[in-house]
Amino acid sequence: MPKRAKISIIGGGNVGASCAMWAAAKELGDIVVLDIPQAENMVKGKMLDLFQCAPLERFDAKITGTADYKDIADSDVIIVTAGLPRKPGMSRDDLIETNAKIVKSVSENIKEHSPEAKVILVSNPLDAMVYTAWKATGFPTNQIMGQAGCLDVARYKAFIAMETGFSVEDVNALLLGGHGDTMVPLPRFTNISGIPITNFISEERLNEIVDRAKVGGGEIVKLMGTSAYYAPASGSVQMAEAIIKDKKRILPCAAFCGNNEYGAQDLFVGVPAVLGANGVEKVLDLDLNAEEKGYMDTSIEAVKELVGIVNKMFPELAK
Template identity: 80%
Template structure:
């Protein structure tokens, strides 16, 4: 009899709870959501509430809210959403010091209690947090990956659908690089049902949609006063599904590059083959001169962020 997968989420706030909802509703496995002891009532209550949806939505899985890291033992995937969310006026980079401390502590516990798990990091600033989790756990690079590109591409596709009136299901797009302002758009890899996007949208208008996707998180922070959660969680669960079902999907993720795209030793948004072994391959592309310049600039900023982490926390160097 096949054993059910176990997916743990560290952080029971809006993103973590939304991850649990999507994961349970898709029946990807049993779900454990962990939060700090001060939030025990909140996380247990949320997960009990979610479990009580199962007779209506007809999904079968065990759903647990906890504050004890022992409960994540045996997880196939651990999702890290813990950390302070952005507030209006804050950049992702403003969160660095506080969130490194949080992600470092979380990663130490994952190393102790779920050493075989594939770890998906969502906490911001994303590229620096993936690096922090990797250095703290000491896990091989295939076991550590960041969710950013799935969200960025989803935003870009949404804006293209709004612009053209075509179904989001027929829109294919690819964005590389760091999360947010440093993302690298690749219009020549963007199409609608295989038809080049330039058949439908001018290059100038396409750039405007790219620019909106770049600040997509900030737009939502301004509107509702806190970070997005439905779409980030959906991006995570797309990755979780690829791993637990060994789907071999090519998704844009923050993965470790060792020479691909001319980048070495950094976690950067790249096309990533995701399967049961986590990051199974980074798909290298031949970029043109303009794309390469943007990718180099993006990687440079990721390197700067990692440098800040290393300066603040020499043990992570």
């Protein structure tokens, strides 16, 4: 019998636990959720609770809660959710100093215990945290990526479905750029079953929906008092599934641009990428019009600024 895939999730809070739930429901493989020693009993309890859903939801998987990094050994995919969540009045960028330290430590442990894993970052500010993990692990760039676009596109599609009344399954869309208020929705690539979105929504209303998508995370924070978790987790597991099943899916994610794609040389930024068994197998470099390129340039500059902060914090990573 073929060996089950192994998915490890670093961080057992709302996002991490939701990742485990979606991965179990999709029966993607065995699941390990790791948290700090002070939260060991909490994460063990959550995972025991989740495993007890197996007879009801009809999935087979070994599900483990732990505080020991040895338990992530031989993971196929690792999803990193560790870090502080946003609170009302905070931007993703406000989290950088604390979360960069956490992600660096987590990444060093991943390097030690599971050096072949494909790593998906969820921690914010996303693009800078992917860079931090890349530098701290020293992994090839195809092994490191960030979950951003899958979530952002899902929000954009959801708002379009809400507006039009059509099924979310028939909404096709794309976003580029950094994960944050400078993300770049692309109405030109938005359609419903191949029919241009402008056949259904006025340009003025579409711009309002685009603006709502840009601040979609902040809207959730204002309502709940903390960051979203169901949708970020679902976006992360969509990426994990594409890797585990070698689906060759084109998904928007924070991937490494090493050939000056979109002008983002040697940066991780939101781009359409092919995800398969080798992780990020290809970045698709689209021809943008002048307006789209302007927005993308602004987004890339914002990512560069955050990466600069990380390099000042950890000069050894900048080498």
